[in-house]
Amino acid sequence: xxxxxxxxxxxxxxxxxxxxxxxxxxxxxxxxxxxxxxxxxxxxxxxxxxxxxxxxxxxxxxxxxxxxxxxxxxxxxxxxxxxxxxxxxxxxxxxxxxxxxxxxxxxxxxxxxxxxxxxxxxxxxxxxxxxxxxxxxxxxxxxxxxxxxxxxxxxxxxxxxxxxxxxxxxxxxxxxxxxxxxxxxxxxxxxxxxxxxxxxxxxxxxxxxxxxxxxxxxxxxxxxxxxxxxxxxxxxxxxxxxxxxxxxxxxxxxxxxxxxxxxxxxxxxxxxxxxxxxxxxxxxxxxxxxxxxxxxxxxxxxxxxxxxxxxxxxxxxxxxxxxxxxxxxxxxxxxxxxxxxxxxxxxxxxxxxxxxxxxxxxxxxxxxxxxxxxxxxxxxxxxxxxxxxxxxxxxxxxxxxxxxxxxxxxxxxxxxxxxxxxxxxxxxxxxxxxxxxxxxxxxxxxxxxxxxxxxxxxxxxxxxx
Numbered sequence: 001x002x003x004x005x006x007x008x009x010x011x012x013x014x015x016x017x018x019x020x021x022x023x024x025x026x027x028x029x030x031x032x033x034x035x036x037x038x039x040x041x042x043x044x045x046x047x048x049x050x051x052x053x054x055x056x057x058x059x060x061x062x063x064x065x066x067x068x069x070x071x072x073x074x075x076x077x078x079x080x081x082x083x084x085x086x087x088x089x090x091x092x093x094x095x096x097x098x099x100x101x102x103x104x105x106x107x108x109x110x111x112x113x114x115x116x117x118x119x120x121x122x123x124x125x126x127x128x129x130x131x132x133x134x135x136x137x138x139x140x141x142x143x144x145x146x147x148x149x150x151x152x153x154x155x156x157x158x159x160x161x162x163x164x165x166x167x168x169x170x171x172x173x174x175x176x177x178x179x180x181x182x183x184x185x186x187x188x189x190x191x192x193x194x195x196x197x198x199x200x201x202x203x204x205x206x207x208x209x210x211x212x213x214x215x216x217x218x219x220x221x222x223x224x225x226x227x228x229x230x231x232x233x234x235x236x237x238x239x240x241x242x243x244x245x246x247x248x249x250x251x252x253x254x255x256x257x258x259x260x261x262x263x264x265x266x267x268x269x270x271x272x273x274x275x276x277x278x279x280x281x282x283x284x285x286x287x288x289x290x291x292x293x294x295x296x297x298x299x300x301x302x303x304x305x306x307x308x309x310x311x312x313x314x315x316x317x318x319x320x321x322x323x324x325x326x327x328x329x330x331x332x333x334x335x336x337x338x339x340x341x342x343x344x345x346x347x348x349x350x351x352x353x354x355x356x357x358x359x360x361x362x363x364x365x366x367x368x369x370x371x372x373x374x375x376x377x378x379x380x381x382x383x384x385x386x387x388x389x390x391x392x393x394x395x396x397x398x399x400x401x402x403x404x405x406x407x408x409x410x411x412x413x414x415x416x417x418x419x420x421x422x423x424x425x426x427x428x429x430x431x432x433x434x435x436x437x438x439x440x441x442x443x444x445x446x447x448x449x450x451x452x453x454x455x456x457x458x459x460x461x462x463x464x465x
Contacts, residue, residue: 074384
């Protein structure tokens with residue numbers, strides 16, 4: 001049987017609750033909605049770190065960030081302590097390409113150093129800014145069109161959608177997918193910078209979302225006091241409280257950027273159909289982590305584990321081979337993607353792989369509502385301290401099962417415990433409640449066990465010497 005092609009679309013900083021077909025009545029995502037109808041959509045998919053490099057190091061290897069030593073945004077190199085799934089597939093005969101971000105090493109102002117990653121084509125563009133004197137493929141393309149990327153940066157609302165970095169990523173993907181390579185399978189990794197801040201969509205997309213018609217993400221009465229307890233945790237707290245109007249404007253721009261992404265998802269799907277490759281291709285849509293967009297009075301990302309940060313979209317489609325129109329509430333982790341692809345490519349996963357293949361669930365061999373008993377996320381001094389005296393170097397871990405979430409900020413007295421069944425918005429912290437101390441202890445024990453067992457997956461199964 002012919003091994004499947006893979007179109008892997010990974011956005012940057014997109015929350016789980018941003019797909020129309022999965023319950024967001026305010027957002028326009030018709031092409032992602034189509035993927036939902038043609039595949040399996042996971043409503044409880046979680047990243048293994050709410051920060052770019054750590055998360056990407058995890059889902060590209062199938063290992064937790066702490067195990068693969070890929071924990072910090074701004075690191076000057078990739079540790080190469082585990083093979084990327086793209087390298088394993090390339091060694092097995094796949095033709096692999098990338099457009100947009102890789103971000104296994106810091107890239108602010110310098111070309112990202114590459115290890116042995118398996119990509120034959122590599123169209124690198126960390127973000128749309130004009131920060132790199134050479135090697136920035138998107139900037140080179142903009143300049144070749146007679147345009148100025150600096151001018152685009154000065155007035156992002158005026159950027160023609162067809163010249164946006166998101167569209168450029170889709171263009172490179174379409175060119176790659178439409179190459180003649182005979183029967184050889186391919187993988188294309190598409191990594192636009194959007195909807196990462198700054199929230200700056202083209203004006204014609206922003207016009208689709210009148211801010212006064214949006215609710216804005218919520219801020220509770222207890223949020224200010226709650227966030228004050230975590231002042232020593234690395235996170236973006238605005239200097240002044242965010243009023244409703246500001247939160248609505250942020251939400252409008254955020255949604256506009258996702259709709260621009262959606263239009264380009266549609267273009268890539270059209271390319272697959274035009275080439276007669278849709279039935280032969282696994283399409284994955286996900287994001288590396290989420291964004292607060294003002295919810296709970298917080299901005300962006302960092303060392304917190306609210307659902308908008310750690311819970312991400314994940315839709316996987318392979319017509320004729322995978323279930324279609326299934327919305328799964330199973331707990332899954334992004335690092336489950338790598339072993340899934342290796343399973344379908346008939347490639348042996350490395351012994352140290354910690355992800356669990358989703359192939360049986362996707363194919364219909366097991367119940368679609370169950371995959372993991374719990375999920376984990378980590379944050380180990382993950383923000384670069386370079387020119388950032390405010391960075392304290394937070395260490396934190398999250399353990400979440402179907403009902404409860406425990407967030408431990410190591411070295412600090414404050415923590416979080418939420419009952420997600422009774423409090424899905426995470427406004428009522430049970431950490432200090434006397435009647436929740438046994439629950440807190442039980443979850444702390446499970447979290448510690450999970451962390452210990454994840455330190456060396458290879459020796460854990462040895463029963464005799």
